[in-house]
Each structure stands twice: as C-alpha cells, then as structure tokens.
Amino acid sequence: MRLSTRLLSLLGGARGRDAEAVERLLAGAIDDATRRWPGVSLEPETFVAWVAARVPAGSEPVEEALAKLRLAELFLACACAAGSAAAIAAFDAEFIARDRRTSDDEKQVIRQKLFLAHGDTPARIARYGGRGELGGWVRTVAARVAIDSARPAREQPTDDDLLDALSVDPGHSPGLAQLKQDARQIVQAALNGAITGLPARDRMLLLQYHLDGVGVVELGRLFNVAPSTISRNLARIRGLLLAQVRRSLMSHHKLWGDELERLLEFAQSQLSVGGVIDRS
Incomplete structure (x- = not known):
C-alpha cells in the first residue's frame, strides 16, 4: 500500500488534495532520516501511523499540514519509542551526549525520562509532536531536568x-x-x-x-x-x-x-x- 493511501485512510481519507504530494513528503522524510542516521530502520507503516497521530486537526490539506512537521525527526523519535537500540544511540549522540551545558548526571536523567516508560505512561519521547526542531525540544527537556536538579535535595532522589x-x-x-x-x-x-x-x-x-x-x-x-x-x-x-x-x-x-x-x-x-x- 502506498504511504499516502495509508495516511489518508488513517485520517479519514477526505483531507488530502494532492495524494502525490503527500507521497513525496512521506517518502522523502524516510529517505532523509535514513541518510541522516544510517543504521536506523523503521517499518514505513509504523512511521505513517505515528505521523497520522500528530497531524493537527483542522481543515487544511494534509500536504500542507505535513509540510509544517519535522518528518525526518519524527521518524527518529518513532524508532526510539519503538525501542530501537540504533535509534536511541543515534539520538543520544546527536542531542544528548555532546551537550556541554548539562552534567553527566543530568544527561542520564534525560535519557531515563525520554526513553523509559513508567507503568502505563509512555516514554516521554512519544510527546514530541514534530512542530519544532527535535534539538530544541530536547533542550527544553534538559532545562526542566536542570530546574528539578536545583530544587531542595529533599524533593529529589539523592x-x-x-x-x-x-x-x-x-x-x-x-x-x-x-x-x-x-x-x-x-x-x-x-x-x-x-x-x-x-x-x-x-x-x-x-x-x-x-x-x-x-x-x-x-x-x-x-x-x-x-x-x-x-x-x-x-x-x-x-x-x-x-x-x-x-x-x-x-x-x-x-x-x-x-x-x-x-x-x-x-x-x-x-x-x-x-x-x-x-x-x-
């Protein structure tokens, strides 16, 4: 099944004015992601379902909504949420490990918050909606970790x-x-x-x-x-x-x-x- 057909089906099928444009955007995102993070793989159907859940509700055509999303970075986030060791390693190398503004302890807390589910609560990486740069979103998570670290010791695991x-x-x-x-x-x-x-x-x-x-x-x-x-x-x-x-x-x-x-x-x-x- 074509990627565009699957996406439009998940969205109800009525919002796409240009199925070919949708196909190009989705296929291009997969190509961009695999070039940017070699070794990271993901079933296309899984990626399309992930994207469908993050297309904002509204009347605009699907292709315009997709053009506003960071689709390649959504691909990486989806692979991380699926538990791909290669994806998590690539994510860590680009967005966490080389951040000089956070301590090693804070980086480990960030990893835990992003990639580990807690009971019925999915890992926090699932909250990334693709509307802004993934790096900026990770920096927001890191800032919150730093704020938490600055709270009185009795409020934090020590x-x-x-x-x-x-x-x-x-x-x-x-x-x-x-x-x-x-x-x-x-x-x-x-x-x-x-x-x-x-x-x-x-x-x-x-x-x-x-x-x-x-x-x-x-x-x-x-x-x-x-x-x-x-x-x-x-x-x-x-x-x-x-x-x-x-x-x-x-x-x-x-x-x-x-x-x-x-x-x-x-x-x-x-x-x-x-x-x-x-x-x-």
Whole structure:
C-alpha cells in the first residue's frame, strides 16, 4: 500500500488534495532520516501511523499540514519509542551526549525520562509532536531536568535515597535479628561511607537500579551496552563497596576474624549480590 493511501485512510481519507504530494513528503522524510542516521530502520507503516497521530486537526490539506512537521525527526523519535537500540544511540549522540551545558548526571536523567516508560505512561519521547526542531525540544527537556536538579535535595532522589534503599535492615536475614543495634550501625556507617566515595556515574547506576527499579535491559538501552555489561558493572560496583566496607571495619573498628566476616555477610546481603562478590 502506498504511504499516502495509508495516511489518508488513517485520517479519514477526505483531507488530502494532492495524494502525490503527500507521497513525496512521506517518502522523502524516510529517505532523509535514513541518510541522516544510517543504521536506523523503521517499518514505513509504523512511521505513517505515528505521523497520522500528530497531524493537527483542522481543515487544511494534509500536504500542507505535513509540510509544517519535522518528518525526518519524527521518524527518529518513532524508532526510539519503538525501542530501537540504533535509534536511541543515534539520538543520544546527536542531542544528548555532546551537550556541554548539562552534567553527566543530568544527561542520564534525560535519557531515563525520554526513553523509559513508567507503568502505563509512555516514554516521554512519544510527546514530541514534530512542530519544532527535535534539538530544541530536547533542550527544553534538559532545562526542566536542570530546574528539578536545583530544587531542595529533599524533593529529589539523592545519595541519601540510595543509602535508604541499601540500608541495613534486620528483617532481611534471620541472622541480622541477632545483631546488637550498635553492630548494625557500624555496618551502615561503613556502607554509607563507601557509597559516598563512589564516582557519580556509579552512584547514578545504583540509584536507577535499586531506587528507580530500572532493570538491566532498560539500563543497557540507556547506556547503549548489552544487559550483561550492566550486570557486570553492578557486580563491579558492589564489589568495590564491599571491599571498602571491609577496609573501614578493619581500620576504624579494629574488627577481624569471625566478627568481621559476619558483619561483611550482613553488608553483602544488603547489596543483593549473593556469591558474585569475591570476599577473599
């Protein structure tokens, strides 16, 4: 089926004065997008349906309405919303990664907001209507993220939220209930210090995984790496945390032997890594 026929059918079929003009605009947009972002592909029917949902209501001919839309950029947005790793990588390289006005932490929040759905709410990239430049639209999203970052810390997910998510809870293990309160506090303080000493990127990854509940598949899509790479990074970070906790317990609290190993076991249970961490 011709692209114009499909679009006009989705729009009710009565608004197009020049089907050939509509066909040229749609086909040209696909050609422009594939030249601009090589490797990004999308079923034409999916793209046409995406465009149809964004043609403004009114009496103007379809070809005039289409001429006012950034069709090639709608193509990229549609591919991103469909979960295309190539599209998300291309989008990130052009509109996010090279933006010097936002910090690395803010860029990661932008990626999460744009490309991850939340329950029944679609990913924010689906809100792009194509009426302005995609780069300008992304800058608006980035500005909102920056404003949110400037709000009081209690309104935003922070390192404290991560510490809470990884807090030592005596209910997590039968053995923890046998510990004295001061022992739990010792482990928590060591863990808190270890988390605070992590690089910002590692803390952000832990925040997204433990606090936001973002899975390794979605995180892999955000970082443009395989889910197995995310799993390895999480294991590496947790290994660093446990090693730092060990050093803290030994140097600041002069613990060793069975007492040290028992506290480390409790710390490890909070990091939920089972046997992944090397405790040697």
